[in-house]
Amino acid sequence: MLYTDGLVERRGEVLERGMTRLRREAASWAGESVATLVEELLHGLGADADDIALLAVRVP
Known part of the structure; x- marks a missing residue:
């Protein structure tokens, strides 16, 4: 997965x-x-984020 910081960062919260x-x-x-x-990651983690880009690939 590749994603932008909007998926994991929240104002006032440590990145970890x-x-x-x-x-x-x-x-x-x-x-x-x-x-x-x-879909579920964007729905579950992106609810209050202003910008997110997410790319996921499954390698068999």
């Missing part, structure tokens, strides 16, 4: 907390299709 949130959320959707993973 956002990274941990991303790891947990991604792990919970890891068995799903890439499209579902991206």
Whole structure:
């Protein structure tokens, strides 16, 4: 996955907390299709973000 800082950064919060949130959320959707993973990450983590770009590829 490649993503911009808007996916993990929150104002007034340390970056490590956002990274941990991303790891947990991604792990919970890891068995799903890439499209579902991206959709759920954007929905779950991007609710209050102003700009996010996310690219995900699954390599067999």
